[in-house]
Amino acid sequence: MAQKEKLIVIGGSAGGPSAAARAKRINPELEITMFEQGRFVSYGS
Amino acid sequence: MVRTPQQFKEKQDIEVKTEHRVTKIDPKAKKVEVVNLSKSQTEWVPYDKLIIATGARSRRLTIPGSNAKNIFTLKDLEDGLRIRNYVDEKEPKCVAILGAGYISLEMCEAFRLRGLETFVFYRRELPAGNLEREISERILKELQENDVHFLPSHELVAFQLNSNGEVSSLETTKGNYPVDTVLMALGFIPNVEIAKEAGVELGKTGAIRTDIAQRTNVTDIYTAGDCCEVFNLVSQDWVYTPLGDIANKQGRVAGENTAGGRAFLSGVVGSAAFKVFELEVAFTGLGILAAQRYGFDVDSQVIEAESKVGYMPGAKRILVKLIFDRRDGRLLGGQMIGKEGVARRINALAVALHQKMTIDEIARLDFAYAPPFSAPFDPILIAAEQAAKKIKMD
Numbered sequence: 001m002a003q004k005e006k007l008i009v010i011g012g013s014a015g016g017p018s019a020a021a022r023a024k025r026i027n028p029e030l031e032i033t034m035f036e037q038g039r040f041v042s043y044g045s
Numbered sequence: 046m047v048r049t050p051q052q053f054k055e056k057q058d059i060e061v062k063t064e065h066r067v068t069k070i071d072p073k074a075k076k077v078e079v080v081n082l083s084k085s086q087t088e089w090v091p092y093d094k095l096i097i098a099t100g101a102r103s104r105r106l107t108i109p110g111s112n113a114k115n116i117f118t119l120k121d122l123e124d125g126l127r128i129r130n131y132v133d134e135k136e137p138k139c140v141a142i143l144g145a146g147y148i149s150l151e152m153c154e155a156f157r158l159r160g161l162e163t164f165v166f167y168r169r170e171l172p173a174g175n176l177e178r179e180i181s182e183r184i185l186k187e188l189q190e191n192d193v194h195f196l197p198s199h200e201l202v203a204f205q206l207n208s209n210g211e212v213s214s215l216e217t218t219k220g221n222y223p224v225d226t227v228l229m230a231l232g233f234i235p236n237v238e239i240a241k242e243a244g245v246e247l248g249k250t251g252a253i254r255t256d257i258a259q260r261t262n263v264t265d266i267y268t269a270g271d272c273c274e275v276f277n278l279v280s281q282d283w284v285y286t287p288l289g290d291i292a293n294k295q296g297r298v299a300g301e302n303t304a305g306g307r308a309f310l311s312g313v314v315g316s317a318a319f320k321v322f323e324l325e326v327a328f329t330g331l332g333i334l335a336a337q338r339y340g341f342d343v344d345s346q347v348i349e350a351e352s353k354v355g356y357m358p359g360a361k362r363i364l365v366k367l368i369f370d371r372r373d374g375r376l377l378g379g380q381m382i383g384k385e386g387v388a389r390r391i392n393a394l395a396v397a398l399h400q401k402m403t404i405d406e407i408a409r410l411d412f413a414y415a416p417p418f419s420a421p422f423d424p425i426l427i428a429a430e431q432a433a434k435k436i437k438m439d
Contacts (some may be wrong), residue, residue, distance in 0.1 A: 006091065008095050014324070015096075016096065018231075019300035022299075023301065023303050026304035026305060032059045034059060035079055036065065038063065038123060040122050043121050
């Protein structure tokens with residue numbers, strides 16, 4: 001089985017979560033990891 | 046907060062790791078260095094595609110005493126909680142807000158609601174100095190009516206601290222002012238350090254250079270949000286406009302393109318709105334100074350009109366300022382202020398800017414009219430009509 005393509009998103013405020021969600025919708029096979037240095041994600045949107 | 050890490054995992058199968066800081070990007074080996082902040086562990090994680098959405102941080106003054114613990118900035122939820130907890134626990138009496146942009150102006154209301162004596166120190170003469178004078182003057186009046194002390198033309202020199210390491214007063218070029226809380230609301234700096242170190246190019250604004258597909262100059266690295274630039278359709282220039290709605294749009298484009306799709310964000314016109322106590326303030330496009338800087342032959346028109354038919358309850362006076370090019374009548378920007386019907390109304394002008402409409406075309410637009418919502422001649426139509434007359438008279 002081929003390895004899944006990996007997408008890394010740096011930052012979990014507004015642009016990051018929007019990007020990750022859209023990428024997953026376009027290609028559900030993507031393996032997505034989002035890194036956020038703070039305690040919360042999706043706080044800026 | 047819109048979603049939690051668990052929701053990302055369960056609903057969307059997206060792994061979210063909070064308290065994880067990416068400290069390095071290796072674009073040749075295609076991996077990032079990640080520090081798990083709670084465990085102080087570091088690891089390298091491989092990627093095929095990378096999106097840099099590192100955001101921005103609040104600009105801080107570096108003058109003596111500026112690291113005191115009762116000096117706050119406000120950008121995100123954690124900052125907001127920190128300020129609220131401080132006000133709850135310490136019950137401060139008197140706050141100095143440095144800067145007079147929209148964060149400063151919105152926080153005036155928040156601090157006044159909590160009963161704090163509120164001072165706004167600003168290096169310029171009028172609040173919201175990037176907006177047109179007529180707008181700023183009304184903002185000033187609203188501040189004064191709500192007992193906010195606006196102190197213009199001050200440059201900060203130093204903070205004096207007490208024995209607890211807290212600010213007890215601040216010194217400006219004009220005097221010394223005792224305060225027990227400080228909010229620095231001085232704008233934002235894009236977080237570009239790890240990108241720059243990896244060879245990702247920055248634009249002239251200092252934010253990450255990108256294109257309408259949200260690519261960077263480095264293959265397989267994309268960017269979105271407050272760390273990167275955005276194209277302004279009016280000035281036809283790449284600018285730095287750190288706002289959440291733009292970040293989300295850019296994020297969608299970056300996400301779609303990294304997943305194999307083809308999306309683009311052609312640009313923004315620079316629309317925003319904020320609230321100062323009872324006042325709505327909204328603007329789109331360029332102000333006079335910016336428009337002149339970009340070489341337009343600038344003229345403007347200011348009018349005041351009712352937000353709806355005058356006999357209807359809730360009708361309020363709105364001030365509208367249109368900025369346009371006198372050579373071809375093209376709209377370049379619009380700003381509005383008033384107690385009702387401003388923030389939504391600006392969107393009509395945003396559409397006009399996107400479509401490069403002239404004031405003459407705007408004056409003849411067919412807007413919906415009914416007395417509870419508007420007047421037969423909407424304030425925008427009146428402003429455009431007056432502006433168009435001005436050009437014809439020349």
